[in-house]
Amino acid sequence: xxxxxxMRGTHVIAESAIxxxxxxxxxYPITPQNELPEYMAEAMxxxxxxxxxxxxxxxxxxxxxxxxxxxxxRAMTSSSSPGISLKQEGISFLAxxxxxxxxxxxxxxxxxxxxxxxxxxxxFQATRGxxxxxxxxxxxxxxxxxxxxxxxxxxxxxxxxYRSPVVLLIxxxxxxMMEPVVPPEFMDEADxxxxxxxxxGARGRPSRIIKSLILDPAKEEEHNWKLYRKYENITKELxxxxxxQIDDARLVVMAYGTAARIAKGAIKRVREIGLKVGLLRxxxxxxxxxxxxxxxSRFVKEFLVFEMNTGQMVxxxxxxxxHRSEVHFYGRPGGVVSTPDEIAKVITSLYYRLHLEExx
Amino acid sequence: MSKPxxxxxxxxxxxxxxxxxxCGHSIIHRLIAEVIEELGIGEITIGVPPAGCxxxxxxxxxxxxxxxxxxxxxxxxxxxxxxxxxxxxxxxQGDGDIAAIGxxxxxxxANRGENITVIFVNNSCYGMTGGQMAPTTVLGQKTxxxxxxxxxxxxxxxxxxxxxxxxxxxxxxxxxTSVHSVRHILKTKKALMKAFTAQMNGRGFSxxxxxxxxxxxxxxxxxxxxxxxxKEITKTFPLKVIKDEIDADRQGPP
Ligand SMILES: Cc1ncc(C[n+]2csc(CCOP(=O)(O)OP(=O)(O)O)c2C)c(N)n1
Ligand code: SF4
Ligand SMILES: [Mg+2]
Numbered sequence: 001x002x003x004x005x006x007m008r009g010t011h012v013i014a015e016s017a018i019x020x021x022x023x024x025x026x027x028y029p030i031t032p033q034n035e036l037p038e039y040m041a042e043a044m045x046x047x048x049x050x051x052x053x054x055x056x057x058x059x060x061x062x063x064x065x066x067x068x069x070x071x072x073x074r075a076m077t078s079s080s081s082p083g084i085s086l087k088q089e090g091i092s093f094l095a096x097x098x099x100x101x102x103x104x105x106x107x108x109x110x111x112x113x114x115x116x117x118x119x120x121x122x123x124f125q126a127t128r129g130x131x132x133x134x135x136x137x138x139x140x141x142x143x144x145x146x147x148x149x150x151x152x153x154x155x156x157x158x159x160x161x162y163r164s165p166v167v168l169l170i171x172x173x174x175x176x177m178m179e180p181v182v183p184p185e186f187m188d189e190a191d192x193x194x195x196x197x198x199x200x201g202a203r204g205r206p207s208r209i210i211k212s213l214i215l216d217p218a219k220e221e222e223h224n225w226k227l228y229r230k231y232e233n234i235t236k237e238l239x240x241x242x243x244x245q246i247d248d249a250r251l252v253v254m255a256y257g258t259a260a261r262i263a264k265g266a267i268k269r270v271r272e273i274g275l276k277v278g279l280l281r282x283x284x285x286x287x288x289x290x291x292x293x294x295x296x297s298r299f300v301k302e303f304l305v306f307e308m309n310t311g312q313m314v315x316x317x318x319x320x321x322x323h324r325s326e327v328h329f330y331g332r333p334g335g336v337v338s339t340p341d342e343i344a345k346v347i348t349s350l351y352y353r354l355h356l357e358e359x360x
Numbered sequence: 361m362s363k364p365x366x367x368x369x370x371x372x373x374x375x376x377x378x379x380x381x382x383c384g385h386s387i388i389h390r391l392i393a394e395v396i397e398e399l400g401i402g403e404i405t406i407g408v409p410p411a412g413c414x415x416x417x418x419x420x421x422x423x424x425x426x427x428x429x430x431x432x433x434x435x436x437x438x439x440x441x442x443x444x445x446x447x448x449x450x451x452x453q454g455d456g457d458i459a460a461i462g463x464x465x466x467x468x469x470a471n472r473g474e475n476i477t478v479i480f481v482n483n484s485c486y487g488m489t490g491g492q493m494a495p496t497t498v499l500g501q502k503t504x505x506x507x508x509x510x511x512x513x514x515x516x517x518x519x520x521x522x523x524x525x526x527x528x529x530x531x532x533x534x535x536x537t538s539v540h541s542v543r544h545i546l547k548t549k550k551a552l553m554k555a556f557t558a559q560m561n562g563r564g565f566s567x568x569x570x571x572x573x574x575x576x577x578x579x580x581x582x583x584x585x586x587x588x589x590x591k592e593i594t595k596t597f598p599l600k601v602i603k604d605e606i607d608a609d610r611q612g613p614p
Pocket of ligand 3: 454455456481484485486487
């Protein structure tokens with residue numbers, strides 16, 4: 001058993017990655033995630049077969065990760081919003097070539113250079129693929145230190161299982177926050193599943209090709225449908241949510257990551273004054289947990305989506321609800337972090353405006 | 361019974377090349393395959409083909425091949441080599457690929473002294489996309505995007521990437537050769553031998569720049585194209601060993 005330790009979020013991810021068998025990291029400095037590569041640089045020095053590279057750009061970093069993945073390593077890169085834009089080329093190639101890799105996006109205020117404050121402005125970019133072509137990445141949205149640990153380990157497993165890039169979507173607040181965490185157990189590298197597709201030299205077997213160029217449109221279509229079926233499977237198998245006090249709720253707040261923690265604080269406050277409000281928190285953003293939203297809509301008619309952007313996940317909530325319930329939105333973009341009190345006021349005002357206090 | 365003097369190299373698949381008649385890529389493929397065979401490294405070699413006319417190189421080389429995005433060959437090769445340091449890793453890149461979009465990846469891989477071998481095919485244009493100006497296009501050369509010929513004030517002068525790479529301390533061997541004549545083809549093979557051997561001995565970053573005819577986009581016959589290399593291109597890109605520090609006593613690369 002591993003003991004509980006007090007660690008900041010970026011360090012939790014780095015340590016958990018190493019324990020999960022990550023043996024290749026490449027990245028380029030950008031705030032607010034620099035402590036992640038810094039931790040990797042130090043920790044990987046102590047591991048014989050581990051490679052840390054401070055790359056010349058995010059483009060180079062993600063393409064190094066792609067090479068390491070081809071060669072059979074568990075590989076990871078991390079960055080923050082502007083750097084993630086540069087990584088989209090590589091993420092599209094990872095998806096097309098069906099290569100596992102873990103990409104951490106410690107989101108900051110944008111667009112452009114924006115700022116280094118916590119934001120959720122990259123939801124669309126992460127959940128819609130982000131790069132060119134018809135693909136998706138698995139997107140995980142942990143919200144606590146412990147979830148950072150568990151989901152980092154899980155990210156590597158999912159990347160391997162589905163041969164797909166997996167994005168850990170966090171923000172600077174989560175990256176900096178110190179919390180008690182039980183890191184995952186050290187993985188025995190022998191337990192990493194055997195891959196019969198890697199490039200390690202054609203000794204005693206036919207030579208292999210990993211590529212994404214498919215000139216024949218009929219074959220490219222076939223490849224797209226193959227990826228699509230994989231995405232369908234993932235959508236069936238991997239929808240994760242946390243439901244908090246929704247059993248008697250008349251209003252359900254939907255939020256993820258840091259926003260969900262703020263929302264939870266707000267819900268605790270409004271519960272004290274008797275408002276029946278719950279939280280439905282997606283932990284997978286792609287696939288979006290439409291099932292849980294649909295289930296909740298059977299008994300809840302009002303939803304409030306709270307995001308640290310101008311309204312991105314709200315579109316997925318609307319799609320999942322198919323007009324069965326009303327969807328309201330409250331957002332603070334640009335790196336503004338709401339307080340639980342502020343959200344409690346928003347919830348309260350909406351609650352009374354909708355007459356939810358009255359027994360119907 | 362006569363002894364065969366010419367055969368398909370072991371590590372070239374039995375597939376017809378798609379390259380235009382007189383194209384240098386075919387010759388260069390064959391040379392690489394011969395070198396891999398002669399060095400006995402076919403089962404431990406991993407190649408990284410580019411975006412460019414040689415994008416289908418994986419259909420020809422019978423070794424493991426992993427495609428890189430346009431210009432990222434050296435980054436992908438870095439990732440592979442760091443995970444499998446006892447394998448032989450080469451990237452195959454055109455002049456647009458390596459000297460325009462992939463400049464940063466190439467210079468920094470060289471500077472880190474990545475123990476990989478880069479084959480840089482310089483045909484002074486973007487072959488695959490229809491013959492546009494490349495950073496290596498020589499002054500006066502007409503391309504689809506320099507219809508009046510390349511001029512220094514408008515387009516800058518041709519870039520000498522190999523010289524730039526030579527400045528990177530991690531590079532150990534850089535030679536510019538050509539495949540426009542039998543003599544030069546044989547010299548190119550020697551250079552490739554040297555580059556791969558340097559990697560096998562863990563010496564660091566090696567690169568062979570090969571001047572290569574593109575008769576199609578130069579709008580010349582294959583013979584004229586070879587002549588053009590001899591008379592024109594080599595004026596801007598003289599054939600020579602640009603750097604040889606293979607045997608120099610130096611701090612070992614990773
Ligand atoms: C990101 C990106 N930009 C542009 C292209 C289009 N493209 C494919 S090959 C190429 C240039 C090829 O020229 P070169 O590298 O000199 O190779 P050659 O075909 O001459 O051998 C370009 C611009 C691409 N595939 N990817
Ligand atoms: S366009 Fe030029 S480089 Fe491309 S195959 Fe034809 S001759 Fe070779
Ligand atoms: Mg070219």
